[in-house]
Amino acid sequence: MIRIAIIGLWICGVALGSLYFAVWQNSATASVAPKTGEVVLDDGKTDVFSVPVIIDNAVHGYVVTQFAYTLDKSVKASVTVPVSYFINDEIFSQFYGQYSDVKDVQQVKFDDVKKSIIDRVNAHFPQPLLKDLLVEQFNYISSKEIRNQNTKGLERP
Missing domain, CATH: 3.30.479.30 (Band 7 domain)
Structure with a gap:
């Protein structure tokens, strides 16, 4: 029973970690302004x-x-x-x-x-x-x- 709970916590931790990493990467790339002279x-x-x-x-x-x-x-x-x-x-x-x-x-x-x-x-x-x-x-x-x-x-x- 404890084994299942530990596996569940591990899955939740991996999911939250990957979500945090994805949001962090997206905000880092979104904050880069387009270069001058670049056509939007x-x-x-x-x-x-x-x-x-x-x-x-x-x-x-x-x-x-x-x-x-x-x-x-x-x-x-x-x-x-x-x-x-x-x-x-x-x-x-x-x-x-x-x-x-x-x-x-x-x-x-x-x-x-x-x-x-x-x-x-x-x-x-x-x-x-x-x-x-x-x-x-x-x-x-x-x-x-x-x-x-x-x-x-x-x-x-």
Whole structure:
């Protein structure tokens, strides 16, 4: 019986010791201030939205996108308008009306798209705000697939 009590006390002591050590390490690293000149970043995600692919005045499908982004926190503090509005607008502008063939969507060069969006968003602000843009989701859905989903289980005449 005493043996079990000693083992229990030993386990509690190890757990409390490791907790104390973890808190001590965390407070020691948190107290280090960022160096001057070091950029502090903030992050976010755009909404999931779709951009129609229009070819010959007909909708052939939709590009469904979601991006993650990083912002310079010091510049963001001076901006009063939500930055996601500018990012969404530039993403929509980048994809709307850019494709003359559905196969072009499959050959998107994300490095070029990313650089273009970052440059165009940063042009709205006195200092560069948007640091990086990452693809969270990028899908192409044809209008035929959407039609088939909407009429699932229904017979066509």
